Amino acid sequence: MNRLFFRFFVLVMLAITGATFLIYFAISRLYGDPLEDIARRQAAAQIFLLQHYVDQAPADEWLVRLNKVREVSEARYELLPLAQARAALPAGRRAALERGEVVVDVAAKAFYRRVDLKGERYVGSDEDAILAQGLPIDTTQALQQEALRFVIVALALLLPIALWSRAHWQGLQQLSRVADEFGAGKLSARAATRPSASIHPLAERMNAMAERIERLLESQRNLLHSVSHEVRTPIARLEFGLELLRSAADNPALEGRIAAMEADLHELNALVGELLGMTRLDSGQAMRRQFFELAPALLDCVAAQPEGPPVVETRLADGLGGVDGDRRLLMRAVGNLVGNARKYAAGAVVVTAVRKPGLVEIAVEDDGPGIPVDERDRVFEPFYRMDRSRDRASGGFGLGLSIARKAVALHGGTLHAEDGELGGARFVIRLPA
Structure with missing residues (x-):
């Protein structure tokens, strides 16, 4: 559940970031680079001096006025060949330079402009360009403002989404808990949601389904x-x-x-x-839980088996301790496994028990023909028998293993079949300690 909303959050953040870059690209294509516009405004004084003081001078005084501007301005002005200016600018900006426009280089804090289109300033001025460097251009604040704008927009979108998602998340968590309880056998579990909740229709349908299944x-x-x-x-x-x-x-x-x-x-x-x-x-009405010692219960269970071959051998580890559960129900499960093993054993049945970290393991093993790998799960199905004629002759109905698995599952444990060291089947019960 958390993974779902985390992915949704990441998707929203990526969408906002993508929208920001898309807006910036669209504005740049339609109206020019916003950062260049900011830089042009910051360098407006130097551009004004060039266009309204230096360019207004008579032809023989143009260089004189440029030198005066150099003396009073913090920016550095210099003349360079037009070809060098073209080479310094990207291809998309060269056309503006050719038209005689002021071309701002934001990164270099400079601007370029042709001296003259017709060579009227001085001889050969149509092949020169003026470069102004060291301009008071600082886009840091502008970038910070853009970042702040992005954060404000993101928060304005994410806060309502977070509140909406939180309500959905809580409702889905409740539905998930009800589904877990219902799956665990608590058929009376129902989802309680407010009529105003967005998942209320889903909860109603889920409750109706649960009620019908329970009935x-x-x-x-x-x-x-x-x-x-x-x-x-x-x-x-x-x-x-x-x-x-x-x-x-x-x-x-x-x-x-x-x-x-x-x-x-x-x-x-x-x-x-x-x-x-x-x-x-x-x-679920068969459970009477209480704490009991495991070793004596297993010995009593084996001793209660009918007389006759094969004899059941018990190998119980020291320190088995006890378990919290229904002794009669668990020992019935073990008894069903022992009885099943005696039906098919050639001459040996062994019951082992050992305590491991966090669990108790009980195993019933025989030296019979064993169980094929592809049928080890099916043998726990009610009325399933691999060899019906043999099972009928031995008095089996195909319910013993199913009852054993259900009894173990009610205690939070597992029961499965595997290969045994004696060559036959080995049924292993694992119970939480």
Whole structure:
């Protein structure tokens, strides 16, 4: 945001500077150089003496009067060949010299003029020029006035622009904060602007959009929550019916079929539970933050895994300390990662934890087939499974990794997959210390 207004300020300054030079160039082309006009006014006394005293003398007294002017004037007058005067002037000024005009050289504090166009002053005067040097020309004050004029104009333009930009900047900052809060999951965030504010129409549209998104997400969560609860009722009835059927059945084949149906019901019940967990995470109602020690929590999480191979090894660094968060939610995320690793591990699963400057890093690694690089982000999408038949056989729904990432994100952390030292997948959780 600051970069936007800084660029706007630089653009305005460049525009003012460019306009100043353009005005100076246009005036110079149409009316002559303003600095030369100032210099001509400052040298007006010397020009007046030359034109109204020396030039008014009879032909045989012209040089005499010029010498008298030399004696009383602080300027130095000298005669030089016309060709030398032409060479001293730029090409654009030579035409004025040829016409007999006074040509002022501001930088040299001097002026040139032909002595005579027709050679009437003295013999050969049409090939001579007079040079007056050391004139009282000082354009410093004029340049300072121009600079002051530029500063006043710049301030007169920039102050209203700055006030206008400040109001816009504050409004955009507020919209930016609301967008950040809304993106972080605070769906009730709204922008509060005065009706007179220039961004008020934009804020109203943004609030209307946020309100509609909040209603849609709330309706989606409510629908998913209601459906999940409603589905559990027939599941419970089916379980009760299957239990009665099992107690009354003597056919082994029928008992096998009943067992398969019970497995499907358990799977469906687990799926409903995962969906409810996702709904609670999305609504942000699952957080109960408190400070807890990390090492005991990780050991309890690993110990709670179902018995059987592969055995999970823990490597916890000393001085892990604690973290501020929801222990149940974070350990569920770690448990999902451990359970996922046990599904695909050939024989080894390792959980490591270490404290680094500013963060705590928890890693779950296995020696399984690993995850292709192009699918390491997609595995965190809900219901995404690389090998659906294998996941179904192992009882997976494609929700465990998604729930784990959401739980970590609610704590301000990150979860990503990378290559592991054991040859399989390595999931790394980084939490702010």
